[in-house]
Amino acid sequence: MDDLDKIFRAYDIRGIYPDEVNEEMAYKISRATVKVLGANKKNGKMVVAMDSRPSSGGLLEAVIKGINDAGVNVISIGLSATPVFYYAVKEFCANGGIMITASHNSENYNGFKIVKKDSMPIGTKGLRKIKKFVQKNISNSKKKGVVETKEVLKEYIDSILKLGKGNLSASDLADFSSKFHFTIDFDNDKDRIFFTDENGNKIDPDIISTILIHYCFKNAGTILYTVASSRNIINEAVSNGNKVICSRIGHSFIKETMMKKKIVFGCEASGHYYFKDTNYFEAPLLVLVRIIEILSETKMSLSELVQKFDKYYRERIETDISDIEDVNLQIKSIEKKYKKISRSGRLAKISHIDGLTVEYPDFWFNFHLSNTEPVLRLTIEADTQELLAEQKQELLKLIQL
Numbered sequence: 001m002d003d004l005d006k007i008f009r010a011y012d013i014r015g016i017y018p019d020e021v022n023e024e025m026a027y028k029i030s031r032a033t034v035k036v037l038g039a040n041k042k043n044g045k046m047v048v049a050m051d052s053r054p055s056s057g058g059l060l061e062a063v064i065k066g067i068n069d070a071g072v073n074v075i076s077i078g079l080s081a082t083p084v085f086y087y088a089v090k091e092f093c094a095n096g097g098i099m100i101t102a103s104h105n106s107e108n109y110n111g112f113k114i115v116k117k118d119s120m121p122i123g124t125k126g127l128r129k130i131k132k133f134v135q136k137n138i139s140n141s142k143k144k145g146v147v148e149t150k151e152v153l154k155e156y157i158d159s160i161l162k163l164g165k166g167n168l169s170a171s172d173l174a175d176f177s178s179k180f181h182f183t184i185d186f187d188n189d190k191d192r193i194f195f196t197d198e199n200g201n202k203i204d205p206d207i208i209s210t211i212l213i214h215y216c217f218k219n220a221g222t223i224l225y226t227v228a229s230s231r232n233i234i235n236e237a238v239s240n241g242n243k244v245i246c247s248r249i250g251h252s253f254i255k256e257t258m259m260k261k262k263i264v265f266g267c268e269a270s271g272h273y274y275f276k277d278t279n280y281f282e283a284p285l286l287v288l289v290r291i292i293e294i295l296s297e298t299k300m301s302l303s304e305l306v307q308k309f310d311k312y313y314r315e316r317i318e319t320d321i322s323d324i325e326d327v328n329l330q331i332k333s334i335e336k337k338y339k340k341i342s343r344s345g346r347l348a349k350i351s352h353i354d355g356l357t358v359e360y361p362d363f364w365f366n367f368h369l370s371n372t373e374p375v376l377r378l379t380i381e382a383d384t385q386e387l388l389a390e391q392k393q394e395l396l397k398l399i400q401l
Contacts, residue, residue: 008131010371011252014102014111017055021110023062030066032133039095045073047089047097049080051189055110056100071141076149081190086119086281087156101189121252164289182302192271193284197303206230209267210309215294224266227354227366228379248354255280313388314381321376331367
């Protein structure tokens, strides 16, 4: 495996700074991106932004230089949340954009989220093309591009508020905690949102999704979930008059599926929420707006809402791995074992949409290898706490890491 193989992942580019990702690599990647997007044609322009990591500033400068040297103009929105970056790419009718971030990875990592026109993900095929051009010598353009700095945060917030019911203002978003007594957190690039209720309990993102589906998506169309999503989501979506579709984990796969099938809402257990109303990209601020509106209308606390909709017991376990081939062999062995096990007269339903999913009427589990780091994730959900504990113990005995 060469250095590029290490940093080019399933749907973005990320690695350890400065050993794997650095200013030289940022320059090459930005020039290659211009080539792949065709942004160096007449009046081409790209949007760039960065998260708050210490290494992001230098990488942003290198990306801007690379794009300008390729003859393309740059709109820089500087320090930004990823959803604001997505908004800017579409709003400014850019050929695409590059966001300097390694998402939820620790600060010794950094990387690049790359999007096409309208903020659609570059995708695995696009990343392969970029990787190919990084390895080549691309000559400079005779005419260099220029960089322009713009502020878009206020416009972005206004656009999100317009998608609500019209009862909230920007000041309401800033002051929600004092009125409703819950708190929120974001990951590094702020495309994921996490809720903590008035009692200090962290809320599973799947239950936030279930609440949103119940109150905001009645007979709305199709709801997307992933292999790691709680059955609360599926049951609520169907009972609320919607169709459901299961997706692989990862924003690139989800957005492509949602756009192709015109899906109204998609969600991940990791705290990503996708809306057709926001061009299919993550909109954590819209999730906050909707939750505030639901609490205002129902006169319920967040903990009361969670208690109403969380009907199962689940646990998510992740562990670092060093030998992917060995892990895959162990997962295949587990699959063989469960193929023979019957519960209440029923054999398991087994699927491989993403990793291994085994489903019984009273519990299910999924093993999934991360696309962005050497990590194995196990999700288990059961009808009772006792069954959850029993199956967790059994599965952890079977997977020897």
